[in-house]
Amino acid sequence: MASTRLERRSGEERTATIEALRERLRGMQQAVPATAPTVDDAAPAGLDEVVRTLRPGAAHSIQSRSLALACLGAALPAGAWGAIVGMPDLGIEAARDLGVPIDRIALVPQPGRAWLDAVASLAEAMPVVLAASPARVTPTEAARLAARLRQASSTLLVVGEWPNAATVVRSVRAEWQGLADGDGRIAAGSLLVEAAAGGAPRRARIPIAGRPAVELEEEQSLRLPAA
Template structure:
């Protein structure tokens, strides 16, 4: 099943109501095939689950890169639930699937326009996890209003880019590769070192990227000194 696009029409109200979004969501769920076979659920990479545990519900979290944000979306979506992606008109669907996003259960809003805050808030009240591209500068009062709606709905908002008073800031620190010697050889395995800061000392999660036939390693978490 293809992902669903929720497009705005010229002349509509500034934003869709929560009731309308929920009605649309109910229709999408009824049309979706009813299966929850274990082999249809992508496993969460070791290390990424440690990051996702810090993305508590009822709050907004800032994630530095698109690929990392999509991976976090796929890992944070409850099994069988729907999510949404806002403000990514150039999203590569296959690339998103490769990062673990179940695109058959994702509503796409490519062009929220000036209604970004209203659209995101309404979707967050209807879906447990929403990923949105940062609209740029946001007034603290608007961010606070959105935060209140997230708390009320117990929804998780992932922002690709900066966000005022984000509950967590996630960024990729570096990539490490094994198997290369003085520029020669083949990459056998590697890992991404990701930092998640949510108050106090930030923590580093090492997310293994196993090569063919290489076993995955357990995540290594490192405590960083406070700045």
């Protein structure tokens, strides 16, 4: 399978896809100075603990797409634009339910071989970028992108594995209340999440609204209150 590549090319040598992307970014906003992710006041309890581990200027691996979307919505500074890359099947309403401000999100559904260039270009203009991990990224390519993230002080959330990720966030288990011996109606629930950033993993418990909803990739279900 072909590798995505991030090459040091001049502006004239960039692909038409990247040039069009840059033009769109210039039309949407001025570059937003990025600071440490600021948690949305409406974010559910527990999610703020996860978001605070996601330092700017680095790439973070999140093992569930739904959890990554919730982190994107909670981490975006008020009024800032963010981006979602490589998710052609993204459900807009589902993303909105997870707290993503869709009206301030640049979507690049199918970047193809320009994945790394697209992410790097977006990170230069936006404080938080969410991207589905491409088929293959070498440690060298990941290190080159990491340098671009540090320069822009941008936060990259990658759904899936990522070489030398600064933080790895995964859901441990979902717990439901209201069931008794296999029957009854679910009244409430919570998702136990683990964030590992070099030291001992930190755990947070995030409330799940009402009932199980869409699947957390291959894991449990998650429906967070809208942020």
